[in-house]
Amino acid sequence: MKAVILAGGEATRLRPLTCNTPKMMVPVLNRPFLEHLVRYLKGHRIVDVVLAVGKLSGQLHDYLGDGSRLGVSIACSEEPFPMGTAGAVKNAESLLDDSFLVFNGDIFTDIDLTAMIRAHRQNRAMATLALTPVEDPTIYGVVETDDRGRVTRFSEKPRREEVTTNVINAGIYILEPAVLSYIKPDAFSMFERDVFPQLLEKGHAIHGYQSSEYWIDIGTPDKYLRLQHDLLRRSVCDGGTVIATESSLHPSARIEGPVMIGRACSLEANCTIKGPAVLGAGCRVEEEAVVEGAMIWQDCTIGRGARLRNCLVASSCSVGEESEVLDGCILGDEVLIGRRNKLSNGIRIWPGRSIQPDTISF
Numbered sequence: 001m002k003a004v005i006l007a008g009g010e011a012t013r014l015r016p017l018t019c020n021t022p023k024m025m026v027p028v029l030n031r032p033f034l035e036h037l038v039r040y041l042k043g044h045r046i047v048d049v050v051l052a053v054g055k056l057s058g059q060l061h062d063y064l065g066d067g068s069r070l071g072v073s074i075a076c077s078e079e080p081f082p083m084g085t086a087g088a089v090k091n092a093e094s095l096l097d098d099s100f101l102v103f104n105g106d107i108f109t110d111i112d113l114t115a116m117i118r119a120h121r122q123n124r125a126m127a128t129l130a131l132t133p134v135e136d137p138t139i140y141g142v143v144e145t146d147d148r149g150r151v152t153r154f155s156e157k158p159r160r161e162e163v164t165t166n167v168i169n170a171g172i173y174i175l176e177p178a179v180l181s182y183i184k185p186d187a188f189s190m191f192e193r194d195v196f197p198q199l200l201e202k203g204h205a206i207h208g209y210q211s212s213e214y215w216i217d218i219g220t221p222d223k224y225l226r227l228q229h230d231l232l233r234r235s236v237c238d239g240g241t242v243i244a245t246e247s248s249l250h251p252s253a254r255i256e257g258p259v260m261i262g263r264a265c266s267l268e269a270n271c272t273i274k275g276p277a278v279l280g281a282g283c284r285v286e287e288e289a290v291v292e293g294a295m296i297w298q299d300c301t302i303g304r305g306a307r308l309r310n311c312l313v314a315s316s317c318s319v320g321e322e323s324e325v326l327d328g329c330i331l332g333d334e335v336l337i338g339r340r341n342k343l344s345n346g347i348r349i350w351p352g353r354s355i356q357p358d359t360i361s362f
């Protein structure tokens with residue numbers, strides 16, 4: 001089965017991380033998010049991928065090539081303007097012939113796609129939607145089903161008093177090609193708002209495939225951070241540490257796992273890395289600095305005595321001596337924080353900005 005990955009969104013909520021980097025290329029445990037998604041699809045024997053993008057970024061193109069390096073075949077479908085989730089799939093119609101899978105490009109999940117495909121075929125459904133339970137359904141598209149699993153109603157971002165179930169649309173669909181005839185060509189449209197309700201109205205069978213396997217979308221910084229914390233806890237065994245080659249650790253550097261340290265990093269005397277934490281390739285953590293719960297992309301320098309806690313730091317940043325970057329703060333690429341600043345409460349600093357020494361205490 002072919003998969004269409006939707007990767008043409010603006011990714012505004014992840015800015016400034018996504019100012020220079022497409023959402024699919026943001027690193028998760030030091031690999032582009034896209035690579036995790038492709039490996040997952042491959043694990044379910046899905047190796048024909050159509051990437052629906054607004055404009056193919058140079059980074060995505062360079063990374064993907066034709067997909068052979070990742071063991072899959074990748075075709076790109078570019079949109080002349082943002083066409084929405086359904087419009088983007090319609091735009092790729094010429095690349096689709098049989099039943100196909102649609103995947104929101106910012107989802108990380110363990111949902112059993114093989115079983116979902118089997119259920120779709122057994123039910124002879126026109127569309128099968130993966131459904132997942134969440135704590136707060138009011139920010140998602142809620143999906144109601146009957147006792148045979150057939151979808152009866154959609155409600156987008158319902159108010160709390162309207163909520164009838166905590167089961168939401170997980171952003172993964174299996175569709176029959178006939179669904180494409182319900183999508184207007186060359187126009188913006190969304191599956192959940194414009195297409196699925198129409199299918200229901202016409203009496204087509206839409207089934208839900210409910211799963212409580214791990215599911216998260218990396219649409220917001222807190223969820224992007226949470227995914228990496230979750231993956232570190234489960235993949236770096238027993239609170240251990242993964243250290244890539246060419247890294248140098250001073251004997252007095254303290255590491256409390258789970259921690260992942262990229263290639264060619266340098267950890268200087270008495271610094272502390274407290275997991276869950278990730279350092280990208282080429283980072284330097286200077287003497288007495290403390291990094292705790294943070295995700296740092298490549299080529300960053302954390303100055304002497306600086307402190308980073310539960311924050312996100314993009315590539316080539318420098319945090320000055322004794323500065324603090326704390327809870328929920330995000331630094332875009334090439335941000336320079338001069339010494340003795342304190343950033344907290346989710347401050348976001350845009351790429352290339354410099355903060356002079358001793359100026360921010362927030």
Ligand code: GTP
Nearest residue numbers: 007008009010011012013052082083084088105106
């Ligand atoms: P925000 O701007 O932060 O809301 O992010 P987003 O633009 O990625 O939107 P959202 O999280 O709602 O999108 C979910 C998935 O659909 C993401 O993988 C997007 O890349 C994708 N997507 C959203 N709109 C479009 C579109 O117009 N075209 C394509 N090809 N994909 C889209």
